Amino acid sequence: xxxxxxxxxxxxxxxxxxxxxxxxxxxxxxxxxxxxxxxxxxxxxxxxxxxxxxxxxxxxxxxxxxxxxxxxxxxxxxxxxxxxxxxxxxxxxxxxxxxxxxxxxxxxxxxxxxxxx
Amino acid sequence: xxxxxxxxxxxxxxxxxxxxxxxxxxxxxxxxxxxxxxxxxxxxxxxxxxxxxxxxxxxxxxxxxxxxxxxxxxxxxxxxxxxxxxxxxxxxxxxxxxxxxxxxxxxxxxxxxxxx
Numbered sequence: 001x002x003x004x005x006x007x008x009x010x011x012x013x014x015x016x017x018x019x020x021x022x023x024x025x026x027x028x029x030x031x032x033x034x035x036x037x038x039x040x041x042x043x044x045x046x047x048x049x050x051x052x053x054x055x056x057x058x059x060x061x062x063x064x065x066x067x068x069x070x071x072x073x074x075x076x077x078x079x080x081x082x083x084x085x086x087x088x089x090x091x092x093x094x095x096x097x098x099x100x101x102x103x104x105x106x107x108x109x110x111x112x113x114x115x116x117x
Numbered sequence: 118x119x120x121x122x123x124x125x126x127x128x129x130x131x132x133x134x135x136x137x138x139x140x141x142x143x144x145x146x147x148x149x150x151x152x153x154x155x156x157x158x159x160x161x162x163x164x165x166x167x168x169x170x171x172x173x174x175x176x177x178x179x180x181x182x183x184x185x186x187x188x189x190x191x192x193x194x195x196x197x198x199x200x201x202x203x204x205x206x207x208x209x210x211x212x213x214x215x216x217x218x219x220x221x222x223x224x225x226x227x228x229x230x231x232x233x
Contacts, residue, residue: 031219042207042223043161056220091161095219105151106221108161
């Protein structure tokens with residue numbers, strides 16, 4: 001079974017520039033998550049999709065961050081403009097929602113390491 | 118609301134000795150609980166999960182965890198540490214899917230160091 005794919009693996013940009021990350025979840029997984037992991041901290045949820053609808057974006061800095069999941073499959077996360085404090089690893093994860101209810105565990109991609117200089 | 122507290126930011130053990138990584142959780146619902154491991158420059162890998170079945174859960178690589186509702190704890194243990202266990206470990210709580218669609222909340226992580 002193919003895992004969660006993310007690209008790029010690494011990105012270095014200057015502050016005030018824009019950047020986009022891409023995620024391809026495991027086939028058939030309805031739930032998709034984007035997490036931000038700052039060095040030395042646990043991952044923090046940015047946004048959660050169920051199919052192509054947003055379930056939780058309460059911690060997404062909406063003045064600069066945006067995310068979409070067209071057709072309920074792939075997702076992109078964008079930052080515009082970037083700040084120094086956005087330097088982090090951005091993790092994408094997906095999980096399966098059985099018809100019987102509940103969810104399986106989340107499977108994580110390798111992440112994108114963003115450095116803002 | 119839900120939260121996770123990992124009681125130790127760093128744990129250091131000698132190879133061959135037991136490992137104990139502590140986790141306490143807070144949840145308004147009956148939670149699902151997970152332990153993930155993250156090796157340097159690698160993705161998060163699931164070690165084990167508790168989803169309201171047996172309270173003692175066995176995972177990969179000899180790890181296990183016990184769900185104790187009365188203590189709101191889900192500590193991770195291994196009888197004998199191996200050098201390859203050196204990594205960062207995260208305790209994760211998930212809300213029931215029917216209410217908030219399975220929101221995952223991470224602890225701050227525990228870095229495990231294994232000495233020869």
